[in-house]
Amino acid sequence: MAPSLKDPVCGMTVTEQSPHSQVHGGRTVYFCGAGCKAKFVAEPSKYLDRMQAGAPPVGAAEAAPGTIYTCPMHPEVRQDHPGACPKCGMALEPEMPSLEDGESAELIDFRRRFWWTLPLTVAVTLLAMVGHRLELFAPATRSWIELALSAPIVLWAGWPFFVRGVQSVVNRSPNMWTLIGLGTGAAFSYSVVATVAPGAFPSSFVSMGRVSVYFEAAAVIISLTLLGQILELKARSRTSAAIKSLLGLAPKTARRIKPDASEEDIPLSHVHVGDSLRIRPGEQVPVDGAVLEGSSAVDESMLTGEPMPVTKRPGDKLIGATMNTSGALVMRSEKVGSQTVLAQIVQMVAQAQRSRAPMQRMADRVAGYFVVTVVGIALLTLLAWGFWGPEPRWVYGLVNAVAVLIIACPCALGLATPMSIMVATGKAATKGILFRDAAAIENFRKVDTLIVDKTGTLTEGKPSFNRALASEGFSEDEVLRLAASLDQGSEHPLAEAIVRAARERGLVLERPESFESRSGIGVSGRLGGRLILLGNTTLMRDAGVPFESMMDAAERLRAEGASIVHLAVDGRLAGLLSVSDPIKATTAEALGSLRQTGMRVVMATGDGKTTAEAVATRLGIDEVHGEVKPADKLALVTRLQSEGRVVAMAGDGINDAPALAKADVGVAMGTGTDVAMNSAQVTLVKGDLRGIAQARQISLDTIANMKQNLGFAFVYNALGIPIAAGLLYPLTGWLLSPMIAALAMSLSSASVITNALRLSRDRPKSRPGHVTATLPATGR
DSSP: OOOOOOTTTTOOOEOOOSSSEETTTTEEEEESHHHHHHHHHSHHHHHHHHHHOOOOOOOSSOTTTTEEOOSSSSSSSSSSSOOOOTOOOOBBEEEEEEETOOOOOOHHHHHHHHHHHHHHHHHHHHHHHHHHHHHSOHHHHHHHHHHHHHHHIIITTHHHHHHHHHHHHHHHHOOOOHHHHHHHHHHHHHHHHHHOOGGGGGGGGEEEEEEOOOHHHHHHOOOOOOOOHHHHHHHHHHTHHHHHHHHSOOOOOEEEEEEESOEEEEEEOOTTOOOEEOOTTTOBSEEEEEEEEEEEEEEOHHOOOOOSSSEOOOEEOOOOEEEEEESSSSEEEEEEEGGGGHHHHHHHHHHHHHHHHHHHHHHHHHHHHHHHHHHHHHHHHHHHHHHHHHSSHHHHHHHHHHHHHHHOOOOHHHHHHHHHHHHHHHHHHHHTESSHHHHHHHHHHOEEEEEEESTTTTSOOOOOOOOOOOTTTOOHHHHHHHHHHHHTTTTOOOOOHHHHHHHHHHHHOOOOOOEEETTTTEEEEEEEEEEEEEEHHHHHHHHHOOOOGHHHHHHHHHHOOOOOEEEEEEEEEEEEEEEOOOOOOOOHHHHHHHTTOOOEEEESSSSSSHHHHHHHHHHHHOEEEESSSSHHHHHHHHHHTTTTTOEEEEOSGGGOOOOHHHSSEEEEESOOOHHHHHHOOOOETTTTHHHHHHHHHHHHHHHHHHHHHHHHHHHHHHHHHHHTTTTTTHHHHHOHHHHHHHHHHHHHHHHHHHHHHHHOOOOOOOOOOSSSSSOOOOOO
């Protein structure tokens, strides 16, 4: 026997009989195929060095330390090493795909087993079909030859199937491998006994000079199952293409500026928070951060879907993996590694792809009972044909029972929903829509009511300071200075506008002695020993501060679309600050498209009622709730749900987090706070409300696709099992060969995957935004 060798590229076991070899350095290296040989010829030292060091082959799907492996069909199965799923027998895959991943080891192994035994399958099938006509061998001799030809197919090529079948019984998790193992094992075992001890069978089993054998059935079933697995594994590898395309956006290196002003190119993994990095025209932004020097237009379309480049100046934020198009920039890195926007998007997509939709959980439960039922039907088929069928009765019974076991494999049923979810989440990610899990995709189509926050959701969330009004005893500059001093500790967009205006005027700001955020209504703290309150009328009313003296002035400003912030010092109203925030250019179009679907739109904002109503009037929103606290938004969601509404909440701030978590579907703006995004089931990377209509369409398309897959799987089994059991035989004379059953089983799985992949070609309708209202408005 030829000695075993290792292919240095993929690690597969080969022999000196392999037709693919290459002489290098005075030694002959053998390969499993032409592909591995071509890789070796291109970089021989790369592979030989790894072999000598004892490292894993490069071509194998080598995983980084700490890699978690999970099952595509059962994401709750997780372990720190490769293996097979104890529930369904599928090979476990890395939870997070890598750009360095080669072909899966299972695909390489199954392909090798298929091609090496395919000639044997063809030979044993031809011998079984036409051997008796050629009369080259005696009938008994022909059985022995078929045994010799089929034994490597069943015992070597089909060995992984039997192992998985046994595991399914041990783990009390019947699945497709249970049926394949029983069917092929029964056909092969019966045929072996019929060949070795033909005298043990009654004369009714004899046909054409020998006891009937079904080696060709077992061999063809194994080969077709291997072919089906190869097609399925190739198709499954395409579902991770979205994640790999996202990973491929990140540059490999960054140009760091040293303290001595010299520069060096370093791997991206060596970038630390606080590093100064240079980005030349045409280069990608390496990590998240802010511009220190320069001005340029940055193309963010690969992450946000926004086609127009965005102008970046000193102080503006940059997102890693976006493209610098024109000018040179110097940036400060602020988020690296797993903290970048790109890394978080990849994590969310991976998590969503591994999650299970409620519809999938139902399918899994049905599949478990289904396998047990099929085994029962196969047993009844064997007994019914054995006692009441035509001669040879038990031979018919065995063949039809095997056909039932093979055609009823629940592989298509198990793949029906996971494939749709994986393709849909990947497609949505390329459009800047991130679903946290499969349940969010399934539920979004049911939404009939949308609650929207105003600041940062309907509006730009980048307000600008207009003016300050002072009450008696205070000046306008003093009102602005006190407000800005306290607002230095606030995360609200209005605070940023007030602080920026004070610094532009050269006002000296104090450091607050204490600071407390009153989410949704304002902030409070102490400056120079004085108690400062800054917020809306609800905060003033709660604190017992009279504000009626400036109500008329405040209402006039609100009618103009401005947000009004009240400032109180030691329980006395000191003045008002007017801040405006333009409506997003895409908001009017987004709300219009949502109304066309029959969705009810409700605005809930912490801003004043007058300002909120002014914005709502321009946008055509009929239901408005102003000056609401986080608890009020939560109560609004609860009330609408109690009325039978399916509620989506769209927001971007910390004060939106409770309502986002309570809603049937929470939609966070990617331009908002981390708390909001962590509370929501869907994130719109660009913060564009048009993404809600797109997400809803993706949800509708995905659920329709899942129902198609499930319907096909159920119809296929409903038609196939009766035919395989021979119920139509008395009427039509039809019987289903186990070989045809195996082919149908493989094609059913391939058709389900192909149908799911159609989702990647579907494009939710989207038109460029246009502004129909430009009223400046905002809310605190």
